Amino acid sequence: MKRIRIYGAGGHSQVIRKVLELSNILVTDTFDDKPETAHNAYDNSTIEGGVRNDMDSFPHDGDPVIIAVGNNFQRAEIAQFLKSDFEKAIHPSAIIAENAEVGVGTVVFAGAIIQPNTKVGEHVIINTAASIDHDNIIGDYAHISPKAALCGHVEVGEGSHVGVGAVVIPKIKIGKWCTIGAGTVVIRDIPDYATVVGNPGRIIKIGNPFHL
Numbered sequence: 302m303k304r305i306r307i308y309g310a311g312g313h314s315q316v317i318r319k320v321l322e323l324s325n326i327l328v329t330d331t332f333d334d335k336p337e338t339a340h341n342a343y344d345n346s347t348i349e350g351g352v353r354n355d356m357d358s359f360p361h362d363g364d365p366v367i368i369a370v371g372n373n374f375q376r377a378e379i380a381q382f383l384k385s386d387f388e389k390a391i392h393p394s395a396i397i398a399e400n401a402e403v404g405v406g407t408v409v410f411a412g413a414i415i416q417p418n419t420k421v422g423e424h425v426i427i428n429t430a431a432s433i434d435h436d437n438i439i440g441d442y443a444h445i446s447p448k449a450a451l452c453g454h455v456e457v458g459e460g461s462h463v464g465v466g467a468v469v470i471p472k473i474k475i476g477k478w479c480t481i482g483a484g485t486v487v488i489r490d491i492p493d494y495a496t497v498v499g500n501p502g503r504i505i506k507i508g509n510p511f512h513l
C-alpha cells in the first residue's frame with residue numbers, strides 16, 4: 302500500500318484525506334504548524350508540530366508529503382522549507398486527459414476535469430468540479446476553486462487564486478499571485494498581483510502580497 306504524510310490538518314486537509322482513502326493510500330503522519338488548534342475528523346492520531354519554527358527537527362526523510370494548506374502563500378513557503386519528496390492526490394472521479402500533465406504536490410478533487418495539452422504545475426489545488434480546458438498552463442501554487450471554468454489556452458500564473466465559480470474566456474493570461482473573486486468573469490489579461498472582481502472582471506487592487 303502506498304504511504305503518504307500530510308502537512309496541514311485543517312478543512313482542506315480533510316478533503317485530501319478522503320481522496321487518499323479512496324485511492325487506497327495510507328496516511329502515516331499528520332503535521333500542522335498549530336497542532337493544538339488543528340482538527341482531524343478522520344482518526345484520533347496525534348498531529349505533530351510543523352517545521353516552520355524548527356526546520357532541523359522535521360523528519361524530511363521518509364514517506365512523501367502532501368502540503369494540505371489552502372493558502373497559496375503558506376503552501377509555497379512550506380514547499381521551500383521541506384526537503385522531502387512530494388506526492389499528488391487525484392480523486393478517482395476526476396477526469397484528466399492522457400496527455401495532460403499534473404505536477405508533484407498537486408491535488409485534484411472530485412469531479413474536476415483537466416482537458417488535453419494542459420499543464421498543471423506543482424503544489425496546485427484543482428478544487429471540486431473545476432473545469433480546466435485544453436491547452437491551459439496553471440502555475441505552481443495556484444488554486445482553481447470549486448466550479449471555476451477556464452476555457453481553452455488560458456494561463457494562470459504562479460500562486461494565483463481563481464475564486465469559486467469564476468469564468469475565464471479563451472486565451473486569457475492571468476499573472477502571478479492574482480486573486481480572481483468568486484463568480485468573476487475574466488475577459489481581459491490580468492497583470493501580476495491584481496485582485497479582480499465582477500462581470501466583466503475589473504481590477505480593484507494591485508499589490509505584491511509579499512511586500513504588503
Ligand SMILES: CC(=O)SCCNC(=O)CCNC(=O)[C@H](O)C(C)(C)COP(=O)(O)OP(=O)(O)OC[C@H]1O[C@@H](n2cnc3c(N)ncnc32)[C@H](O)[C@@H]1OP(=O)(O)O
Pocket residue numbers: 428446447463464465480481482483484485496497498499505
Ligand atoms: C472549498 C473552498 O472554500 S475554496 C475557497 C474559494 N474562495 C473564494 O472563491 C473566495 C474568493 N474571494 C472573494 O471573492 C473576495 O471577495 C475577494 C478576495 C475578491 C475580495 O476580498 P477583499 O479584498 O476583502 O475585498 P472587499 O470585500 O473589501 O470588497 C471590495 C469591493 O469588491 C466587491 N467584491 C468583492 N468580492 C466580489 C466578488 N466576488 N464579486 C463582485 N464584487 C466583489 C465588494 O462588494 C467591494 O465593492 P465596493 O468597494 O463597491 O463596496
